[in-house]
Amino acid sequence: MSKKEHAENAVLDHGVHTDPAALDELTEAAEHEPTEIGPDGAVAGYRAGRTLRLGVELRRQLKRRRTQLVLGFVAVLPFILVVAFSIGQSSPNRRSGGFVDLATASAPNFVVLALFVSGTFLLPMIVALFFGDTIASESSWSSLKYLLAIPVPRHRVLRQKTIVSGLLSAAALVLLPLVSLGVGVLFYGAGDAISPTGDAVSFPDSLLAIAMATLYVIVQLAWVAGLALLLSVSTDAPLGAVGGAVLVAILSQILDQITALEGLRDYLPTHFSFAWIDLIATDIDWANMASGLLSSTIYAAVFLLLAGRRFATKDITS
Numbered sequence: 527m528s529k530k531e532h533a534e535n536a537v538l539d540h541g542v543h544t545d546p547a548a549l550d551e552l553t554e555a556a557e558h559e560p561t562e563i564g565p566d567g568a569v570a571g572y573r574a575g576r577t578l579r580l581g582v583e584l585r586r587q588l589k590r591r592r593t594q595l596v597l598g599f600v601a602v603l604p605f606i607l608v609v610a611f612s613i614g615q616s617s618p619n620r621r622s623g624g625f626v627d628l629a630t631a632s633a634p635n636f637v638v639l640a641l642f643v644s645g646t647f648l649l650p651m652i653v654a655l656f657f658g659d660t661i662a663s664e665s666s667w668s669s670l671k672y673l674l675a676i677p678v679p680r681h682r683v684l685r686q687k688t689i690v691s692g693l694l695s696a697a698a699l700v701l702l703p704l705v706s707l708g709v710g711v712l713f714y715g716a717g718d719a720i721s722p723t724g725d726a727v728s729f730p731d732s733l734l735a736i737a738m739a740t741l742y743v744i745v746q747l748a749w750v751a752g753l754a755l756l757l758s759v760s761t762d763a764p765l766g767a768v769g770g771a772v773l774v775a776i777l778s779q780i781l782d783q784i785t786a787l788e789g790l791r792d793y794l795p796t797h798f799s800f801a802w803i804d805l806i807a808t809d810i811d812w813a814n815m816a817s818g819l820l821s822s823t824i825y826a827a828v829f830l831l832l833a834g835r836r837f838a839t840k841d842i843t844s
Contacts, residue, residue, distance in 0.1 A: 577678040583690045600702050604709040632717030633710030634732035640706040650775040652698050653747045656691040658754035658767035665762040671842050725808045739802035746822045749795045752829025759837040795825050
């Protein structure tokens with residue numbers, strides 16, 4: 527059948543006039559479309575590595591309101607603490623007491639307080655938010671199936687989103703001590719770090735201790751990231767994934783306060799959450815920090831493996 531006859535039949539069958547020239551253009555374009563199949567079964571020219579690039583996903587996540595609000599709140603928190611201390615009665619020359627009492631003694635002490643007060647709930651929640659929302663939000667928007675149909679391989683979707691979530695979490699966890707240090711120097715001066723035991727650490731040494739403490743917090747919270755990601759690939763509700771990870775963290779902290787559990791508390795993922803405090807001392811005990819890093823790494827590895835297995839076999843319907 528000629529192209530002209532095909533156009534005439536289309537008019538008779540559907541009562542719709544189709545421009546023969548347009549049909550010719552579409553036919554010619556279709557003839558030039560690549561139809562070769564590569565060794566892996568994909569259309570020739572397709573490269574999985576070109577899909578969902580990290581830069582694209584990172585810019586996409588940075589434009590989201592929840593990312594901007596989280597980073598903004600982390601940056602504002604040190605100023606809120608300064609206002610709280612200015613309203614209350616605190617002595618900048620105090621050389622003894624707990625972390626709250628020593629917070630205004632120097633900038634390093636102020637950073638220690640910021641990490642200490644946020645380590646129980648805020649920091650785990652930030653990590654859980656970035657990792658728990660990453661896949662579940664795509665499912666809730668019904669965009670995950672279209673993302674996979676681009677097509678982006680499942681393992682690449684999970685890997686790219688995990689890397690971006692890790693970068694955003696690390697950025698938030700680094701932003702807090704950085705802003706706190708700047709605010710602390712501005713309001714309380716660059717003095718020695720004073721520990722509750724009375725040890726004094728010089729300002730340069732305290733900066734190294736703060737950097738190591740921040741790195742420890744990032745690695746120690748990896749178990750929260752793994753758990754949140756596992757919940758994210760298991761549900762279509764972002765709030766459920768984020769809330770589930772936060773609830774487990776809170777439950778672990780509650781159980782850690784029960785001394786009757788004795789040695790069993792060492793197996794809780796939050797038992798060594800504040801082992802970094804030993805860095806603000808002249809005699810550092812590395813045992814607890816090593817145990818905390820090992821525990822978090824094991825938990826994170828197990829959760830990430832389960833998340834990968836679950837996502838690889840999950841029936842994507844949304």
